Amino acid sequence: MADQTRSTRSPRTLAAQALGAIDPETRAIVPPLHVATTYLRDPDNQYRSGYSYGRPDNATVRQAEAVLAALEGADGALLFGSGMAAATAVVLALDPPAHIVAPRVMYWALRHWLTNDAPRYGHRVELVDTSDLAALERTVRPGETRLVWIETPANPLWTVTDIAAAAEIAHRAGALLAVDSTVATPLLTRPLALGADIVMHSASKYLNGHSDVIAGALATARPDSGPWQRIVALRARHGAILGPFEAWLLMRGMRTLPVRVKAACESAADLAARFARHPAIAQVLYPGLPGHPGHAIAARQMTGGFGGMLSVRVKAGEASAIDAAARVEVWKRATSLGGVESLIEHRASVEGPDTPCPPDLLRLSVGLEDADDLYADLDRALRAANA
């Protein structure tokens, strides 16, 4: 495959053609699915193909990694069996005891793992509002903090953190900055260009986009660096690599990423504006709305849209929010995000008692349906719930 990682072609062209990969054997324009777990050793005892066994590496996985690297403007990418496997690999690759700073508002299962499980590996985790740069600066400990983790926009309030400023703060303290960019996607934000060391995605979401693959990804601008090499080794030893079929599906999903993200952004912006005027809704949380606390930074670091995720707070409270979610027909009542179908979720029910998520909040993942159908469906459900 031609190395197009640093191509000047647009992400839409790179994605649509999966970097233009042509199978050298057959000239097929769709990359083959390599399922072999083991490879023939050369007679002189070498492995010149670069492949020896399926746990450290796989050709289909590598092709999908190359597409992601090109989209992120990265020099290295690694795919994992889930977003959680990718995120936890970053932490497990640190030498203990490491001080880790992470956001209060973030994907709840990772926050739970960081606060409950990471200490069992010898690490100390401190949570802070990372959108408050002064608070972040006070929380990092020079020479002691090894990792600053941020998520932007962050679940489920879509809190925005200034990536370039967070990178400066992390680097001054001698720490790495890792960014969960799942919701922004490589189309809207390029964290590495803003100074981040590692970008993480739950590829189960927008990258794959069809709610049929669980996958995770990391990308870096410095694949030769010590921390990245430890992550590479850890993925191989822990056996956390993505399966070939999932990688193949993910590559197919990434081919349409730019058009899916564009459509989701347009519908989400439209719905956010309309629901902001709805009589049953107290507040719409969407970084694209001028009243959102992170709007100015989002406008600076997100290009081409503010994402397909928003949350609404129902005026009549939690019971009414749950009732409205029970009455929708076009929106599907389910967890996850970033698929072609729109999803609605009473988020506090998922996150449990220690969540910063307000109980009256419904999280909306806007898919590819007609925005008028989505509006009419939730409008009807909200009115019926309040009747």
Ligand SMILES: Cc1ncc(COP(=O)(O)O)c(C=O)c1O
């Ligand atoms: C923002 C974000 N990060 C990480 C994850 C974890 O990814 P996975 O479910 O692929 O393990 C999720 C999953 O919901 C997520 O939404």
